[in-house]
Amino acid sequence: MKWQIVFFGSFLPVFSLGDNPDTADYIAIRQTLSAYPFAIDSKNFDALTNFFTEDVIANYSTPINVLNGLNAVKTALSASLASVHTQHALTTQLINIDGPQTASSKTYFTASHFGLGVYEGEILTAWGRYEDGLIKTSEGWRVKTRTLVYMAPLIGNASIFGSQ
Numbered sequence: 001m002k003w004q005i006v007f008f009g010s011f012l013p014v015f016s017l018g019d020n021p022d023t024a025d026y027i028a029i030r031q032t033l034s035a036y037p038f039a040i041d042s043k044n045f046d047a048l049t050n051f052f053t054e055d056v057i058a059n060y061s062t063p064i065n066v067l068n069g070l071n072a073v074k075t076a077l078s079a080s081l082a083s084v085h086t087q088h089a090l091t092t093q094l095i096n097i098d099g100p101q102t103a104s105s106k107t108y109f110t111a112s113h114f115g116l117g118v119y120e121g122e123i124l125t126a127w128g129r130y131e132d133g134l135i136k137t138s139e140g141w142r143v144k145t146r147t148l149v150y151m152a153p154l155i156g157n158a159s160i161f162g163s164q
């Protein structure tokens with residue numbers, strides 16, 4: 001079974017369920033993808049080991065840009081989110097199992113950043129999607145490549161990032 005969706009006037013690659021879809025893999029991939037917001041929003045960056053491979057290449061777009069390796073991702077994210085609390089909500093999602101040990105997914109997110117201290121009550125919101133490449137390791141499915149694509153301007157109070 002194959003389908004296409006119209007996306008901003010262009011066509012996404014065809015997502016296929018494959019000849020022998022393994023429901024357990026879809027569930028396991030979704031569980032892995034859900035580990036990211038829980039790690040980030042609780043500022044438990046070490047838990048990203050349950051999400052990324054050690055050699056992940058993550059393109060966070062401007063201003064963070066491309067990060068090579070899990071340690072670089074942990075360092076950059078913990079620094080950029082140090083002065084805010086966050087909620088990353090995952091919504092619309094397509095998962096494609098490309099082979100026995102490879103998969104790809106696209107997931108919309110809304111990231112709310114909440115100010116602290118004098119910025120209590122102020123918010124900055126980002127809308128975008130994660131485009132992920134996953135591999136099945138002995139530990140489970142892990143994201144090996146991630147591209148964050150913003151789908152709208154940041155809306156809200158950008159000063160909250162300078163609050164502490």
Ligand SMILES: *[C@@H]1O[C@H](CO)[C@@H](O)[C@H](O)[C@H]1NC(C)=O
Nearest residue numbers: 059060061066147148149150
């Ligand atoms: C990173 O992702 C952005 C947003 O999709 C894209 O414009 C940019 O070309 C990518 N950078 C690299 C080095 O691939």
Ligand SMILES: *[C@@H]1O[C@H](CO)[C@@H](O)[C@H](O)[C@H]1NC(C)=O
Nearest residue numbers: 118119122156157158159160
């Ligand atoms: C950001 O929040 C601060 C503190 O509440 C406020 O003084 C400032 O006007 C806000 N800036 C914007 C662009 O809303």
